[in-house]
Amino acid sequence: MRLSELDTPCLVLDKGKVDRNCTFLRERMHQLGAELRVHGKTAKNIEAIRLAMSGQDRGITVSTLKEAEYFFENGITDIVYAVGIVPAKLDRVAALTRRGCALSVICDSVAQARACETASRKHGITLPVLIEIDCDGHRCGVQPGDPLLLDIGRILHRGNGVELRGVLTHAGESYNCRDLNCIRKLAELERERTVRCSEQLRADGLPCPVVSIGSTPTATFTENLTGITEVRAGVHMFMDLVMAGIGVCEVSDIALSVLTSVIGHQKDRGWVIVDAGWMALSADRGTASQQVDRGYGVVCDIHGDVVDNLMVETVNQEHGIVTHRAGEKLDPDRFPIGSMLRILPSHACATGAMHNSYQVIDGGAEVLAEWQRTAGW
């Protein structure tokens, strides 16, 4: 089957680009002395994750218990569930643990640490727990220097079925950077604050075998991983326009696109209307605050080559309006009704989430496979 024979809209994944993106970051992390723990939340698919792990057994990160269950059923046994745990989710965590999954959870409060203890005793398991650190004010995590760190650490190490595995952070603010200097500063902040927390734990006689940091921008540009054992990243696998906008990749590195058909023209307004609306592209407007606003996505031809400065400027549920970014008027007759285009995503995680599967290519127009995504919680 060729791309031109597919029903539109659908999600296209170039596995050659995935391989190159993953190889780059994995090797870079090795050079700096840390393991890359790939995040499953972007791909939500086992074939892509196997590609990212280069055929070896490695640990991964997930953002939902559904992902943990899916990846475990597909042979991955070392998983970090990197969203703060709540008591009601611990039964499902314990069920995976009892089936042989080394599943770590994270927490940043005494209440969560105690809930982990209770669940471990209830289920007769040893539950590995990481303490989440706030390195940049982005969302969750214990502040470096807050005595809460040791309070949680001591609960997790008092021998009630919980294993204190270490510390973990995510420099989510790096997505808001405008230049490499900003990313490098955040990368060092991420490293330094997390290492400092690991040292506080150890100085108190507590174990801290894992010091886990990560975001695609900081992982790409960090120059020093002293004290770090692993780096987590997800969007690096596919890349997207937000990453290109802050210099983390080139637009040509983006492995994900939405195949779409031209369904209408408004000649007077210079609009080409396609069947990729927010339902196919997502409503994510991640580049709106960047130097170049790329709307809901950059327009390529069916071969994946960018067409002039065309972008999807407006979306409704099943309609996207393609215009010329620089304000020039587009001649819609260049793109007849029924012709196909490919849209590069603003945010790959969000665009992926709107689809059930990937149509897999390797550079050309031949569809080599269909890879299913997991979804839900």
Next chain:
Amino acid sequence: MRLSELDTPCLVLDKGKVDRNCTFLRERMHQLGAELRVHGKTAKNIEAIRLAMSGQDRGITVSTLKEAEYFFENGITDIVYAVGIVPAKLDRVAALTRRGCALSVICDSVAQARACETASRKHGITLPVLIEIDCDGHRCGVQPGDPLLLDIGRILHRGNGVELRGVLTHAGESYNCRDLNCIRKLAELERERTVRCSEQLRADGLPCPVVSIGSTPTATFTENLTGITEVRAGVHMFMDLVMAGIGVCEVSDIALSVLTSVIGHQKDRGWVIVDAGWMALSADRGTASQQVDRGYGVVCDIHGDVVDNLMVETVNQEHGIVTHRAGEKLDPDRFPIGSMLRILPSHACATGAMHNSYQVIDGGAEVLAEWQRTAGW
């Protein structure tokens, strides 16, 4: 099962509210002399659509062929596919037609009209086609007064297997209104321009049995449907914060919400962090341009009652940050780790699209059923 026993995040639908919202609009359309043709794109679920049709056999609207196939398999035989048709989709249209579905498609170009003719002859079917009219510059459609209308109409009526069914428009600009006056003006514009097109067709000796308009805001506030045969609306079934923001409903009419758990606090910043990020809520920021920006959703307690002025201000993939809209600092201890909240959606169609099913309640905390959604194209 009670709401408090559900895994979070998940989608909750109050069927009593759906029933009241649907009954209101259906009866209002009857009073004004038109049929309500409910749009399946918001619910994407047969039980909700049956509720909207009050147990009677009625026609519906859909936004994808997948929806058309799903609803036809669930007994609905009169369907308008209200997104401009492309040649490659006509095989699937014809397959439904041959199975007995009265499926109409829409077009706004000579190329599409000819493609409909070709497909009808190829498959030996009679394909009903509506001409899409642009009433407000929102997206697709023939401009009223453009000779293109008659060009298309004549092709559709020259007896080559296609049946000219009439004209159709959607006043999508009504979502951008700020007050009722704006909505009423657009409602009259929508009616008047579409009726004018129907008269142009008839004056040329062409049939126009269907004159179809619709959007939830204009349908709610129109006072005159002279010349209109049917009105289409979808979001009226569930309502949302965008609709409440322009006065189409009260916040208490919103039937859809996302059940979420508190997973963290940042006391110094006055943040409560929940497990509903953009993956559960969608990245839609529809109220951002309204008088009151309600972020990614309004926060309710588990019973569905709005809590102060709390809203989800920021989202990541699986994290939502709840803050006080008026800028007051929130005391996170009011919402302990693991406690549950419900988030009202900015845009019901978009939030629904992030989930596979609805947990159905009727006012209380008891889960009465789980209704599945269809998805994809």
